[in-house]
Amino acid sequence: MPIVTRLLSEKRTDGVLVIEATEKAEKLSLMDYIHQNKNTLEQLNIKHGALLFRGFDVETAQNFEDAARELDEELKNNYLGTSPRNSITKYTFSASELPDFYPIPQHCEMSFLKYPPRKLFFYCHLAPLANGETPVCDFRKVYKGLNKEVRDAFEKNGVKTIRNYDGPDAKGKFDLWKLKRWDEMFLTTDKAKVEESCRTNGIEFEWLPGDKLRLFNEQDSFIKHPVTGEGVWFNHTQVFHRDAAALEYSHIAKRQKLAGSYFYSAVTSFLTFTKRLTMKASDLGTHTVFKDGSEIPREYVAHLEDVIWDNMQFFNWQKGDILAIDNFSTSHGRMPYRGPREIYVCWAANA
Numbered sequence: 190m191p192i193v194t195r196l197l198s199e200k201r202t203d204g205v206l207v208i209e210a211t212e213k214a215e216k217l218s219l220m221d222y223i224h225q226n227k228n229t230l231e232q233l234n235i236k237h238g239a240l241l242f243r244g245f246d247v248e249t250a251q252n253f254e255d256a257a258r259e260l261d262e263e264l265k266n267n268y269l270g271t272s273p274r275n276s277i278t279k280y281t282f283s284a285s286e287l288p289d290f291y292p293i294p295q296h297c298e299m300s301f302l303k304y305p306p307r308k309l310f311f312y313c314h315l316a317p318l319a320n321g322e323t324p325v326c327d328f329r330k331v332y333k334g335l336n337k338e339v340r341d342a343f344e345k346n347g348v349k350t351i352r353n354y355d356g357p358d359a360k361g362k363f364d365l366w367k368l369k370r371w372d373e374m375f376l377t378t379d380k381a382k383v384e385e386s387c388r389t390n391g392i393e394f395e396w397l398p399g400d401k402l403r404l405f406n407e408q409d410s411f412i413k414h415p416v417t418g419e420g421v422w423f424n425h426t427q428v429f430h431r432d433a434a435a436l437e438y439s440h441i442a443k444r445q446k447l448a449g450s451y452f453y454s455a456v457t458s459f460l461t462f463t464k465r466l467t468m469k470a471s472d473l474g475t476h477t478v479f480k481d482g483s484e485i486p487r488e489y490v491a492h493l494e495d496v497i498w499d500n501m502q503f504f505n506w507q508k509g510d511i512l513a514i515d516n517f518s519t520s521h522g523r524m525p526y527r528g529p530r531e532i533y534v535c536w537a538a539n540a
C-alpha cells in the first residue's frame with residue numbers, strides 16, 4: 190500500500206494518527222490525497238485530535254500553505270499570541286523565534302481570545318539536531334483527568350489572564366519573562382489601532398506609565414467541543430501562571446535528563462521564587478488568576494501540569510512532516526532543542 194495509517198503511540202488505543210506515504214521513489218502528492226479524502230480526514234482530525242502527514246511531496250513553505258488550505262480553506266494571518274514570529278509566506282510563519290532553551294508549555298492556540306483558530310498546522314522545514322519536539326496533548330483527556338476539587342474550582346471561577354508588554358522604546362532590551370513588545374504584537378505603534386484591535390478581540394487593556402500596556406482576558410476554564418460537545422480544558426493557566434515555567438521545566442528535566450535542562454530548571458525555580466518575593470503578581474510578564482482576582486493555588490497548577498504531562502504525545506520531526514491539529518480539542522507546545530530548527534505554522538479561522 191502506498192499509504193499506511195497507524196497510531197503514533199503503539200502503547201495507546203487512541204491519540205495522534207500518522208498518515209505515511211511509503212513509496213519513497215516518487216513522492217505522493219499530498220494535495221491529491223487530501224482532495225480525495227477531505228471528509229474522512231476532517232472526521233479523523235476531530236477523533237484523533239491531530240494528524241501527522243509524513244513522506245509526501247512537501248518541500249517548501251508554499252507547499253505547506255497549499256496543503257493546509259486544502260485541509261481548511263479559511264487560513265488567517267492575524268496573530269495576537271505571545272510568541273515572536275517571522276512571516277515566511279502570506280499565511281505561513283515561523284512557529285516561534287523564542288530562544289532554543291525556552292520551552293513552550295502545552296496550549297490551544299490563542300485560547301484567551303474571543304475567536305481562537307479552529308485548526309492549526311505545523312510543517313517541518315528543517316528538523317533540529319536533538320529534541321525540539323512539538324508534543325501534543327488531547328485536552329479532552331485533561332478535562333476528564335483533573336481531580337474533582339481542581340476541576341470544580343476552575344469550572345466555578347473561570348480564569349483571568351494578565352499580560353504586560355513594553356512599548357517600542359524597549360527595543361533591544363532582553364527580559365527572560367516577557368515575550369514581545371506591544372508594537373510587535375499589534376504590528377503598529379498607533380495606540381488607537383491597538384485599542385481597536387483589543388475591543389474587536391474582547392481584550393481589556395490599560396496603558397501604564399513608561400509606555401507599557403497591560404492586557405486582561407476573562408474566560409471560562411473549559412469549552413464544549415463545537416462538533417462533539419465533549420468537555421475540553423481551554424485556557425492558558427499552564428502557560429501564563431507565575432509558577433508554570435518552573436513546573437514545566439521540572440517535567441522537561443525529568444524527560445530529557447540533560448545537564449542543561451536541570452540547569453534551566455533550577456534557574457527557573459530560583460527566578461520564580463525571587464519574583465514571588467519582589468514583584469506584585471499583576472506586574473509579571475504574564476500571570477493567571479481566577480476571574481474574581483483571587484490567586485490560583487500553586488498545587489492546582491502542579492496537578493494540572495501532571496495531568497497534561499501524563500497525556501502528552503511526542504515525536505521527532507522529519508523534514509516534510511505536516512501536523513494538523515484540531516485546536517478545539519488538542520494543544521501543542523515546544524521542547525528545548527539543539528541546532529537550527531525551522532518549524533512553520535499556519536492556522537484557520539474560527540467558524
Ligand SMILES: [Fe+2]
Pocket residue numbers: 296298521
Ligand atoms: Fe502555539
